[in-house]
Amino acid sequence: MTTRLGPADAMALHTQTPTTPAHTVSLVILEPSKKLSHDVLGQRIAAAIPRLARFRSRLVCKPFGMGQPIWAEIAHFDPARHIHRAAVPVPGGVRELADLITLVCGGSHPRRALWEAWTIDHLVGGRWAVAIRMSPVLAEDGRGVAAFWDAVLTSGPDADEIVADAGVGTAPSTGELVADMLSExxxxxxxxxxxxxxxxxxxxxxxxxxxxxxxxxxxxxxxxSSMRGPVPMTVFNAPLEKGRSLAFATTLRSDVELVSDAFGGSAANVLLAACTLSIRAWLQRHDVVPDEPLVIAVAQGRIRVPVQLDDPVQVLTNMHTATERANIADSGPDEIMGATDDVTKVVSMLWPWAVRAGMHVYTGLGLARRGGPSCHGSISFLGDSAETLVCAGAEVVGMYTAEPLVEGCGLNITVTSHSDTMDVCVSACPDNVPDVEDIARGIAEAVDVLVAAARQSPRGRGRSVVTQLASHSRRA
Structure with a gap:
């Protein structure tokens, strides 16, 4: 029984280009421990990886690239070949760690392994880190990163062992490849x-x-409609180059929940508002604030984020309204999602080499920028566990993920919740978005601003986020 690469995975794999690699990068930072070493962490990863079927497998191409590849388990699989060592340059801070991650995980090559991991030392304070770069074909219904960390991390010394995934089968013979090609x-x-x-x-x-x-x-x-109005052209829509820059920041879960409790709405809305305020501050510093809201992709679809507004509670109110409308729209017929599914099916029906050639032409001619911008960035939320995570006996004190950028949508912000913190990773092309660390730091600072506003309006005395705007503006 052969397992063919699925339509969504095929589209992500074959449509990536040298300037738009589709891999995901994720890392955890561990507290100092005398038990940790490159060997210990490497052995922990090597013991966990074989539980994940796709991580211990490879893609076998069909004759002449006619059809989608087939999954096959690697004979005599040795995960150690994918695990590397690295050291953070002095002084070993967050900035140096982010630069190291972009260096070792950057770039894209068709023959590169589907995944690679690094154990990293020399962080300030004696901390360690574990990083992984994953091909989009390891997503497994969007759980690629989560599946990896579920296997590598535990919530305590007595955590249950994870059962290994069912295998995908051995490498098919030439006859089986041809038969599946005809069937396809x-x-x-x-x-x-x-x-x-x-x-x-x-x-x-x-x-x-x-x-x-x-x-x-x-x-x-x-x-x-919350999507009404022109979509401004910004630096986030500029053509992507090969380089990437990452920046990290952390905010407390309790601070986000304080704002949520005071004004109503979800914790995600609070983070969306903080991201909006930070992006606005960055645009102000570079004197490129647009007159219209930006368009950001979130789980519910695309929403407008009001970077033209400066009142924090007004921004929070707008985000609450935008996400509510997006949730309502998502509960009904979704023509956009249907169109996306159709495109995915069409791409998966084409021969891989034809898709790759078409993407190079599409990108080279700048066709993605024809007709004006439709999106500026994406904001994602991962994890929701309040449990303390552990790796090889050391507590996880930081958890960051950078998702891939796409042409015309040059900013990604991913928020990972764990224990009592919410860790923020900002990714962008440095040629278009310099000083990306200002955006990351600004998100944490914006949460502090919202906390200050929330303390002026505790629940039961103030109004909900939907009606709080007027009273907050009068006090300002």
């Missing part, structure tokens, strides 16, 4: 026919819906 061609023909039929049906439904919407607009007036 037939499947693609059927899928293409269904997509054509769906497109015709959707066209008829679209005409009907537009007629109904026109009648509703006459009766009720135009609908209100």
């Amino acid at each position: 061609m037939v499947e693609n023909q059927i899928t293409g026919a269904w997509m054509a039929a769906d497109a015709a049906t959707d066209a008829l439904h679209s005409v009907r819906d537009r007629l109904q919407q026109a009648r509703v607009k006459v009766l009720l007036g135009p609908a209100v």
Whole structure:
């Protein structure tokens, strides 16, 4: 039984380019411990990796690249070949660690291993770090990073052992590859026919819906949309170069929850507001603040973030409204997601070499920038455990993840929650977004600003975040 590379993974793998590598980088920082060494940490990773099927496997290409690759377990798999050692330059601070991670994990090469890990010493205070670079094909329904850390980290000395994933099978023979290639061609023909039929049906439904919407607009007036208005062109939309820069910051979970309790709304909204305030401050320092909100991709879809506003509670109010609207929209029919799924299917039906060639032409001609910007960045949230995590007997004191950038969307902010902290990793192209550490530091500072505002309006005396704006503005 062969396991073929799935459509979403195929699209992520084949559409990456030298300036848009699709790998994810993640690391943890460990407290000082006399028990830690490169050998100890390497053995911990080597013992955990074999539990994850895709990490102990490889992709076998079909003849002439005709069809998607097949998963196969690596014979005599030796995880030690993927584990390396590194040392942070003096003085061993967060800045030096971020620079080291971008150096060892940077770049993309088609023959590079699907994953590589590093054990890192010489951090300030005697701390250690473990970092991993992962290909997008290891995502496994978006749990690639989480699956790795679930295997490597524990929540205590008596944590349950993780059961190994089922294997993906041995390497297929040439005959099996050819058979799957022919089967895939037939499947693609059927899928293409269904997509054509769906497109015709959707066209008829679209005409009907537009007629109904026109009648509703006459009766009720135009609908209100949080995505309305022009999308400004900013430095975040500039063409990406090969370089990347990372920056880290940390905020306390208790501070974020204090703001959430005072104004209502979720902890994610508080972080979104803090990110917005920090991005605005960075844009102000570089004198490039747009007149319109930016568009940021989040789990619910795309939302507008009001970087043109300077009142912190007003920004928090806007984020609450934007995410509520996004949640409502997400609960109904989603044409955008349907279109994305169709694109993914079409890409997976093409031969890999054709997709890669097309992406190079697409990027080289700057077609991604034609028609104006549609997004400026992405903000992701990982983890939600309040438990203390441990690696090889040492407590995890920092946890950061950098997700890949895409052309025209040149800023990524990923927030990882663990124990009593929320760790922020900011990733960007340094040629377009210099001083990225200012954005990371600004997020932590923005949380402090929101905490100060929350202490003026404790729950039960103040109003909710939806109505707090007016009273806060009068006090300012």
